[in-house]
Amino acid sequence: MAAGKGTRxxxxxxxxxxxxxxxxxxxxxxxxxSPFKPEFITLILGHGREMVEKExxxxxxxxxxKISFVTQAEQRGTGxxxxxxxxxxxxxxxxxxxxxxDTPLLTAEILREFYKDYKNSGNELSVFTMELDDPTGYGxxxxxxxxxxxxxxxxxxxxxxxxxxxxxxxxxxxxxxxxIFSFLDKLxxxxxxxxxxxxxxxxxxxxxxxxxxxxxWPHSSDLMGINTRKELAMADKYLRMRKLDALMDSGVTIxxxxxxxxxxxVMIEPDVTxxxxxxxxxxxxxGSGTVIQHYCKIHNVKIGNNTVxxxxxxxxxxxxxxxxxxxxxxxxxxxxKLANKVKxxxxxxxxxxxxxxxxxxxxxxxxxxxxxxxxxxxxxxxxTCNYDGWLxxxxxxxxxxxxxxxxEIVAPAVIGKGAVIGAGTTVTDDVPQDALxxxxxxxxxxxxxxAKKRKKMNEQVKK
Numbered sequence: 001m002a003a004g005k006g007t008r009x010x011x012x013x014x015x016x017x018x019x020x021x022x023x024x025x026x027x028x029x030x031x032x033x034s035p036f037k038p039e040f041i042t043l044i045l046g047h048g049r050e051m052v053e054k055e056x057x058x059x060x061x062x063x064x065x066k067i068s069f070v071t072q073a074e075q076r077g078t079g080x081x082x083x084x085x086x087x088x089x090x091x092x093x094x095x096x097x098x099x100x101x102d103t104p105l106l107t108a109e110i111l112r113e114f115y116k117d118y119k120n121s122g123n124e125l126s127v128f129t130m131e132l133d134d135p136t137g138y139g140x141x142x143x144x145x146x147x148x149x150x151x152x153x154x155x156x157x158x159x160x161x162x163x164x165x166x167x168x169x170x171x172x173x174x175x176x177x178x179x180i181f182s183f184l185d186k187l188x189x190x191x192x193x194x195x196x197x198x199x200x201x202x203x204x205x206x207x208x209x210x211x212x213x214x215x216x217w218p219h220s221s222d223l224m225g226i227n228t229r230k231e232l233a234m235a236d237k238y239l240r241m242r243k244l245d246a247l248m249d250s251g252v253t254i255x256x257x258x259x260x261x262x263x264x265x266v267m268i269e270p271d272v273t274x275x276x277x278x279x280x281x282x283x284x285x286x287g288s289g290t291v292i293q294h295y296c297k298i299h300n301v302k303i304g305n306n307t308v309x310x311x312x313x314x315x316x317x318x319x320x321x322x323x324x325x326x327x328x329x330x331x332x333x334x335x336x337k338l339a340n341k342v343k344x345x346x347x348x349x350x351x352x353x354x355x356x357x358x359x360x361x362x363x364x365x366x367x368x369x370x371x372x373x374x375x376x377x378x379x380x381x382x383x384t385c386n387y388d389g390w391l392x393x394x395x396x397x398x399x400x401x402x403x404x405x406x407x408e409i410v411a412p413a414v415i416g417k418g419a420v421i422g423a424g425t426t427v428t429d430d431v432p433q434d435a436l437x438x439x440x441x442x443x444x445x446x447x448x449x450x451a452k453k454r455k456k457m458n459e460q461v462k463k
Contacts, residue, residue, distance in 0.1 A: 404425065425437055
């Protein structure tokens, strides 16, 4: 169920699309249910349906169950929300698991326990419950003298005695799919909000002499719903720490978890070392033995083994090989592919550039739309001038080229294998293999000029 507007979020974005540790809230709920290998998953949407349908596929894994979408045209309660999916489930057999779309801390392990309890109990309907010190706002679980559930009473409709109950409804149900849909017509609107409440199914099942059970989960924080920005931040921190704990348990060194941000989809192999302040997001993959130093930002980057990303580097949408050295203060914009033992030094920026084995650009350089071979040295202050104001052009620098400092290469240009570019050169034509390219104004020395200049300036100062 994901049709709510989430008015307390105060956002044009549907609540279930807000991200916690890098993934939409709804994605966590779908991931928790996917291990059951359901025949299909149905999302009941309302506000922002178009946005959810558009954005969700980009986050789901390739093996995700088929997902169908249903619209709850009017907000008439959770019972009406489920009823809006009746046509999809017509003629289906089996168990129906009903989840709220705003519970990102829910896990497959928790649902497995719930399902196992339901199957072993022989109940026709089971309700997931929890106990809260402050149950304000939640539906209370009412039981008889034998501890059997008899009703769920919403907070707004509860009397003073019912409000004292600490056990509350977590908004998760499981039961026979056809029984659930056949009984939805029996729900009424005799409540404070005049809505069709799904929890009222408990009474309907009992009236039909069908046993109803409840499953009490001892860790209420796992069922936390997202209704406000504060709750979003709390969930984000919880999931971030859970990710960091899992990485450390797998053999990753994280020196300061409190200042390290690693999103859910990131994959890191054992013996990686991560220093404080690192932010690693998206579908980044990091190979064994790699070191991520202080305050690096890495997004959608595949990094090989035994590479060092030095402090304050910003990398995105690139591939980096084994035993490379990046930074400090390096920037890799999207589209780079670095082979093994490549060095990208301080204040070097690269975009859509391929760099071969052992090549290096140690400092103060821009490489854009370039193909650079193996064993190339790029001197400080080099720029590939790839944009002419209308189009981007490519620079090709072949194996073994030495590019002197303060060089401009105006693309398109091909620098042949083994060529040398003299410092201060502006390259406007191709350079043949093993050639020397130089374009400078001839140096001229004027004897005594500096001394005369100093004397003249000193006299002006005295005046």
